[in-house]
Amino acid sequence: MSEKSGVDRTLAAQVLLAAISERGSDASGYAFRGPAVPLSIHKQRARASELIDSVGVPGGATQALLHVRDYTKGHPSLHSNNHPIRHGTVVGVHNGIIANDEQIFSRYHIEREQPEMTVDSEAIFALVEYAGSSRYQLALEKLYGSMATAWFDEREPDVLFAARGVGRPLWLGQGEHEVVLASTVAALELVERYAGAPLEKREVAEGTLLGLSRGRVVRREAFGLDRSFEEDPLPAPRDRALEERRSCLARVAALAVTAGKAAF
DSSP states (O other): OOOOOOSSSSHHHHHHHTTTTGGOOSSSEEEETTTTTEEEEEEEESOOTGGGGGOOOOOOOOOOEEEEEEOSSSSSTTTSSSSSETTTTHHHHHHHHEEEHHHHHHTTTTTOSSTTOOOOOOOHHHHHHHOGGGHHHHHHOOOOOOEEEEEETTSTTOOOEEEEEESSSEEEOOOOEEEEEEHHHHHHHHHHHHHHHOOOEEOTTTTEEEETTTTTEEEEEEEETTTTOOOOOOOOOOHHHHHHHHHHHHHHHHHHHTTTTOOO
16 A cells, blocks of 8 residues: 555454455464565464454555465464465465476476475465566466465565466455455455445456555556366355354454444
8 A cells, every 4th residue: 555545554454364364274474564664474373363463564564465374285383384475585475276386396496495395385486586577477377276366575675466367366456545455355345344445346357467556556467377277166164264254353343443443
């Protein structure tokens, strides 16, 4: 978001974390940065409800990433396997499965950030670091699997990047001084309701790379997709996951009242 935005950064982050809380309970985390705010990463092996009260994003932050994890590869007992994931200059989050991660590391002779890491998502951030921002779309075309992802690259301090591959949704909400990414339109509606940020909402097309800076989309490029990957349908949230969502949303409602943000 722009420095001009009056949105409470911490509250917006808490809302977005609550909005995705039912999607995983193995770990949760967030990262942020800004022109005068160093990149900071916070994550723990715990569900969103155990993190939400400790979320803190300073007013000078203009970019943030949030994630909850239901792991498929890369055990959450290893802290570096959990999101946001760092690989070199790149820190990112990913929703989906990368099926050719081991081949990526082998083909391009890239070492994992830590030798013990096995999480498949790291391949995304390893490739985009390897390629550099001018060739991001070429890097994304090398990935095989399902993907909605976003990342910071420390070589590009003013831009947050995001991409949608196949199999996973990605929504964009544009405000006067804000641009918000989320897995669902419902998450954007919660930001509108609790953080007081009216948004123009639209779904990001598959095969799209975005660059966001100071509350605006500053880059939009298409990249090729391999649609042969087949993934089992995601299961419906279980009762425990739905209760986690209800708990987090109730906490967000209380936090919004404390922050003086009336729901509308």
